[in-house]
Amino acid sequence: MYLETVVAFLAIGFINAEVYLEEKFENDNWKNEWIYSKHPGKEFGKFVHSAGSFYNDVEADKGIQTSQDARFYALSKKVDGFSNDGKPLVVQFSVKHEQNIDCGGGYVKLFDCSLDQTDMHGESPYEIMFGPDICGPGTKKVHVILSYKGKNHLINKDIRCKDDVYTHFYTLIVKPDNTYEVLIDNEKVESGNLEDDWDFLAPKKIKDPNAKKPEDWDDRATIPDPDDKKPEDWEKPEHIPDPDATKPEDWDDEMDGEWEPPMVDNPDYKGEWQPKQLDNPNYKGSWEHPEINNPEYSPDSKIYLRKEICTLGFDLWQVKSGTIFDNVLITDDVELASNEAAAVKNTQAGEKKMKEQQDEEQRKKDEEISKNNGEKDEEDDDDEDEDSNDHKNEAEDNGHDEL
Template identity: 70%
Template sequence: MKIFVILALLGFSQTILAKIYFREDFAESDWSKRWIQSKHPNKEFGEFKWTSGKFYGDVDKDKGIQTSEDARFYALSSKFEDEAFSNEGKDLVIQYSVKHEQNIDCGGGYIKLFDCGLDQTDLHGESPYRIMFGPDICGPGTKKVHVIFNYDGKNHLINKEIRCKDDVHTHLYRLVVKPDNTYKVLIDGEVVEKGELESDWNFLPPKTIKDPDAKKPEDWDDRPKIDDPEDKKPEDWDKPEFIPDPEATKPEDWDDEMDGEWEPPQINNPEYKGEWKPKQIDNPSYKGPWVHPEIPNPEYKADPQLVNFNCYSRSLFQRDTYVYEQSFCKMLDKDFKNEKSRIFSFPTKYQVEIGRVALINFGPDAGKLVAIVDIIDQNRALIDGTSSGIPRQAIQFKRLRLTKFRLRIPYGTNSRNIQKIWKENEIDKKFGETKLALRLKQQQLKSNMTDFDRFKLYKTKQRYNRIVNKKLALLKFKSKKTEKAGGGKTKGKK
């Protein structure tokens, strides 16, 4: 994945007057003098290149920086020019443009705004930030704009889903936070979301809580319908669910002494009506659903400025990306820089790793095989099940059951190549021969059986046991007859 940053700007404005605290258009070749590359230990950082990209309007005016290497982390930051600033009583505006020059399966193009205490040379994914804003894509299920604020030392995500652009064109993302605790998110100049900070983020405790002393009255009837007391069950209602087949006949070779008493097979009773239930009528005592009364929350305290960015030294504006060719890797508890190190411990003899074939064990796609193509974090993996009809998507580890099969797939490969490697390794055929596959087939067969199917299986087992017992009794009888004819038991023989 290539992330192409053209413009980044942050400023505060009040009425028609506005002051820009940071502006970068990468128009000059010495842009790197204004930015500091992180030297965080145990990281193999990639380099940004200065380019206009594959397509542009003006080769000189449309310059920006682009991630250039695969399987690398990227961490670049720059300071504000002004030494002291605050958004108190002013609009806070953050905007930048970003372009993904190829269709991506999983990648992020967001920015982070840090406070004054950041060591730029030690910048990494766990460095605490104040604001995070921008698009994030991971599979068909995640295509959203992040708007995250740090409040009281905790990062708060927006409660709404804001869809981002997922094409290969340049898009301008803008965040506006006003002093009245309202906000707007714009993409290409159009408002895609707006509202109140207190309503759309969980910064503060709720204004009201349920009254702990209030209880539902014992005589409160919240049943809209009740059984009709005058409705009686018909006398001829109770009929057995199964009855002996009237057309069945006893087999001619049936031996009551050896086979036991013959019983005709059971069939569904056409007169069976199921469990009787009285009809429902409106409840004359119905009072509606009981609503728990609420009281003011003693822990709630309003904050007139929820997003208070106040710094009296020099703050930071940072372009922070960790990029693979077609994958965005968030910083985890451990640091990963290549495929071999991207392994998680799992309570099984197999490991979660790229290329591992897994079985989805519950959900709408339960029982289908997929391949792990990337590890997103300690809870999720990116899987591809093109061969089983499952599109590439993020999934939780708890929904996966690892198998002994592993595909040798290159990092960041597409679905078509995975399908080709899958067929070459005959995964479906090999898995079908495993004990797990046979056990799953048996479970599926049993789950699809009706009660009558189970009854027929039971009767079949009974008949089989009778035949076995009959043959065994016959062998014992012949054995005794042979012993008598031979004058007793023959030594060494059974």
């Protein structure tokens, strides 16, 4: 009976699991389902359907690739509106920066149903922003930004993203118990509590505004020894004339001025004198400001809640194009997302194998070009020598004719 109950429970859970959006860009139908923004004042780039220049499976690995340098990109797809009330929310997609990106975004945004897709732009309000962002050596992070009461809040933790040229899966799981997980390639890289890791709520505790450190509070661990005196021979100059220096023989006092030896560090210099330190008998430790309950703190058991999600969009800027987005998934099924992301290891292995072959072929071509250029330079040098000898012989012949 127990086993039957478990099986029935799992079956119900499987049936109730929902997939709100799944996009693998398997054919050109995406062009009819995804909408480009026409927001004025922006020069938007276009996506192309491609697996890139190296891949594991040319058909299965096709996604949408940014194709123009120094462009904004704004493309979105609408889904039936849904809420994650009482359920996990899983946002997952793959990113491949095969252009070895120097500066550009690789994230997605989730919007509510008020978004006008043809007017989507960087200031459009969103519910969630998630994914990698790279710009120079200083910015290589995974953004996790959640909207709360109309304000965007960035996670307080620094999550490093992948910065190589291969495919990587990024997964965000927001749970109804106000916890979250961030995974890269199906491996957890960060997790915690929404209240702790974002500044959604006012702090539970604040420093007591009426408390002040007592005037007689001594927080000095040590004090100068009142009986310690500076030795009489302590004072020595930091620099002295070089005793080994001699006046140059060609030095002219009238022309060069009075000669002075250069200064060198004084080996007897002891620095600024300080008295010895003693343990302070009146030391009371470091004073800690007492805290009180914050009257402005108000708990919220539904920080996680997105009341309405209708659109997923790529709204980003790239200096150097070539990023491929694929395997987009929004669901409440954590296991489904995990199973799909598990394929990334095979994808990466195939990409690396193909790229290594391409790199080796290119290396051989470069060597051949370098070799040919070297032989050509030698031929040019020989030709120059022959021309030089011809001119020399011609000059000698002319000289004999004159004689």
